[in-house]
Amino acid sequence: MDFVSSFAASISRDLVCGAVDELRYPCCFHDLVEGLEHEDKMLVDTKKRVQEHVHHQKRQLKKTDELMHKWLNQANNLSNDVDNLLTETRTNKIYCFGKCPNLFWRYRLGKKLVKNKGDVKKCIGEGSKYMQFERLASLPGLRYFSPERCLKFESTQSAYDQLMQALNDDTVNMVGMYGMPGCGKTTLAMEVGRKAKEEGLFGEVVFVPVSSVVEIQRIQEKIASWLQFDFPQKEEIQRAQCLDKFIGENHENVLLILDDVWHRLDFEAIGIPSFKNHRGCKVLITTRSEAVCSLNDCQKKIRLKTIELEEAWKLFQTQAQITEDTSNALKKLAQEISDKCEGLLVAIVAIANTLKGKGEADWKVASDNLKRCKPVIIEGGLQNPYKILRVSYDNLDPVEQSLFLLCSVFPEDFEIPVEDLIRIAIGVGLVEEVVTFEGARNKVIVAKDKLLSFSLLLDAVGVNCVKMHDLVRDVARWIARNDGKAIECVMENNANLVDSTPIRYLWCKQFPVELDCSSIEFLCIKTDTEVSEGIFKGIASLRVLILCWEGHQRREFSTMSLKSLTDLHSLFLSGWELFDISFVGDMKKLESLTLHNCSLPELIDVLVTQVPNLRLLDLSGCEMEGNPFEVTGKHPRIEELYINDDRPEWDLEDEDPPEFFSKFSVPQPLERYQIRLGKYFSKYQQKCLSHGRTLFLSCFDTSNVAVRNLATKAEILYIANIRGDVKSIIPGIFQIEGGGGGMNHGWIELLIKKSENIVHLVDTGKHLNEVGSLCPSCAS
Incomplete structure (x- = not known):
């Protein structure tokens, strides 16, 4: 029943x-x-x-x-x-x-x-x-000052009008603009390109720095990046054929701006379509010499003159904030200095900005220094601009001066990632007597911003990158040589440096033979040739080493050759197959260890027990054994941690959280981190690299306190496969702090995927009045 x-x-x-x-x-x-x-x-x-x-x-x-x-x-x-x-x-x-x-x-x-x-x-x-997840944003222009102000000069306006006329002329496909370094060629070329695209003359405008050392592969990659094209081939010839075909089939009208050209270019080897094969592709080159325009068969050659003294004086007054209320004595000093700039925009902007807001005594000192400056033997009539930029340098404080000189070691037209610059600057001792790595980082950023405001550094096209004008770079290296420690950048293989001046900073593709290494503090080797292990024995004073393998596959490297570098403060290895990292145990002063795209054995406790000063550990893109967090969590001083780990151990395989999470811990002093565990959010990470605290988890174990604390402090938080007996993000996982209605740090961006058990982002039933400023700028 x-x-x-x-x-x-x-x-x-x-x-x-x-x-x-x-x-x-x-x-x-x-x-x-x-x-x-x-x-x-x-x-x-x-x-x-x-x-x-x-x-x-x-x-x-x-x-x-x-x-x-x-x-x-x-x-x-x-x-x-x-x-x-x-x-x-x-x-x-x-x-x-x-x-x-x-x-x-x-x-x-x-x-x-x-x-x-x-x-x-x-x-x-x-x-x-x-779906297409990744899209390239349009790239910003590179300018010393606004194009509107640039076009107020009669000489510049004349060149601008001629350029626009040439771009509108269907019979002209090769245009050359030439003029002295520092007269504004790059700024004007960028403005002309922007205007041409705005008016619909071209569907695509591409800007590529060429420089004195022509690297065809780099030029090809730059062009492809602007056009959002991925090379399927690796060889230069195949790339050239592919690029030529791509431009011809996909773009009816392309303006290709090749900046700072020094020699005749082989357009066919690069992959730039010829005029006969593709009439819609025009090329604009900028160069210092009219002869280079002729060598590259430019049908139209346009000279950009330096601005007139009267125009220069008006610009100088604007940049230095000289007004009617300024004393006549200071105005007279300013007029003298302005005339010495010889109409070069880069010199005018630099010296005017470094003297802006200073008293009459400072102006007198600058004027006296300019008069007493040693004669400069420079070709091309650049004696006075060199002296002017030297005076600008003298007006910087010691940290700004050191950073200015350091930036000149990078190759010509190189876009310097600010993050790399910070780590190098701290490593060479540019910032002293700072208790925390974050404090040192902030001092470098302040100095970098000052150099940008003085136009001694420029914002580059790349995201969060800076660069140096080639004239400013030349002056910086001239200053270093005159002060007794040279800065060298050798981009050719098998180059020899024969000079009696001790070298302080060196960037090269292959370490020069028979070189006195006793004074080198910073060494960068980016190469695809054999690296001799013996070169490190004679560099006792080395503080920063960057060693990058640029071949297609990782290369074996014996780290034992680095054991003699006991004074090293910062080490960067990229693209190597490492079998042993115990060598770091001899580097008692090591503060920053960066291993990019390396294969290495599991981290060992030597990092904890024998490298007590380590503040930054970066393992981005590395293949490694074991769980790195078992070691890093024990270190007493690590403040910054960067790890991308694609191994399936971090992904969800069943209903339970991955076993790796049971041994997950992080250093207590940790303040800055970019951590991605698992592949799920790999396509999203690039756009978030400028933030100080980012966390991407393919599986989120809510029971792990360390993981939850990282997520709480993150600025960018992407999580998937949330596991735990929770129905809401707040207060199910994260708690609202008493009375304040907020977290330790507000999320800038929050993304949650594949978590069907989560019903509410915020359980407003019990906490409606406390939500407040919890996540003011959050996107979910």
Whole structure:
């Protein structure tokens, strides 16, 4: 009898539930319509992004997946069905004198709405794997000052008008602009390119620095980057053919600006289409010499003159903030200094900015220094600009001077990542007597910002990068040589440096033979040739070493050769296969250890026990054994930690969190970190590198206190596969701090994926009044 009762109850329950489920079609009709409209908008967005991916694949000269086209057809058909259904729902069928809704009509359409919504959600899920996640943003221009101010000069306006006329002339495909270094060629070229694209003369405008050492592969990569093209080939010849074909087939009108050209260029070897093969591709080169324009067969040659003394004086007054209220004595000093700049924009802007806001005594000292400055033997009539920039240097404080000289070791037109510059500067001892690494970092940033404000450094095209004008760089190296310690950058292989001046900083592709190494403090070797292990024995004073293998595959390297570098403060190794890292145990002064794209054995406790001063550890892109957090968590002083680990051990394999999380710990002093564990968010990471605290977790174990603390302090937090008995992010995982209505640090961006168990971002039922400023700028 109990069985019969239980069976009857079960049948009744199913009937009631079924009836209730059926009633939702007419009773929740408007909600069902809104639900389908929302999913339809998401499907439209997904289709758009898949179509962008198809377009991108075609631009790369690659075949697109047939399944992708099949999905697009299915999605288009489904969109049409949804549009027809939504149109039918808007007819608003009624009966009974217009007073009551037609329930049968709503019931019939309601079932269709639910079915279509399910079909659309399934279609979106299938299409998401074809979506294009990464898109290159347009790149900013490189300027000393606004183009509006630049074009106020008569000489500059004349060159600008001639350039625009040449770009509009269909019979001209090669244009050359020449003039003295520092007269504003790069600024004007960028402005002309911007204006030409704005007016629709060209579909694409590409800007590539060339420099005195022509590196074809680098030029090819720069062009491809601007055009969002990925090379399938590695050899220069194959790349050239591919680039030529790509530009010819995908771009009807391209303006290619090649900046700072010194020699005749082999356009065919680079992959730049010839005028005969592709009439829509124009080239504008900037150079110091009219002869270089002729060598490159420029049909139109335009000279950019230095500005007139009267124009220079007006600019100088603006930059130095000299007004009518300024004393006549100071105005006279300023006029003398302005005339010495000889109309070169880079010199005017630099000296005016370094003297801006200073008293008359400082101006007198600058003027006296300029008069007493030793004669300069420089070709091209640049004696006075060299002296001017020397005086600008003298007006800097010691930290700014040191950073200025350090920047000149990088190759010509090199875009210097600010993060690399900070680590090198701290390593060479540019900042002293700072208790924390963060404090030293801030001092370098302040000095860098000062140099930018003085126009002795420039914002580069690359994100969070700076660069030096080639004239300013030459002056910096001239200053270093005159002060007794040379700064050298040798980009050729097998180069010899024969000079009696001791070398302080050296950047090279291959270590020069027979070189006195006793005074070198910073050494960077970026090479694809053999590195002799014996070169490190004679560099006892070395404080910073960067050793990068630039071949296609990792190269074996014996780290034992580094054991003699006991004074090293910063070490950067990239692209090497390392079998032993115990050598760091001899580096008692090591503060920064960066290993990029290396394969290495598991971290060992020598990092904890024998490298007590280590403040920064960067293992980005490394393949390693074991769990690095077992070691790093024990270190007493690590303040900055950077780890990208794609191993499946960090991903979710079953319902339980990965075993790696059970041994996850981080150093207590940790203040700055960029950590990605698992592959799920690998495509998102690049855009977030400028932030100090980022965390990307393919699996988030809420029971691990260390992981939860990192997530709480993060500025950028991306998490997936949340595991734990929680239904909300706040306060289920993260707690609202008492009374304040906020966290330790507000999230700038929060992204949550693949966590179906999470019902609420914030459980407002109990904490509505406390949410407040919890995440003021958060996007979820």
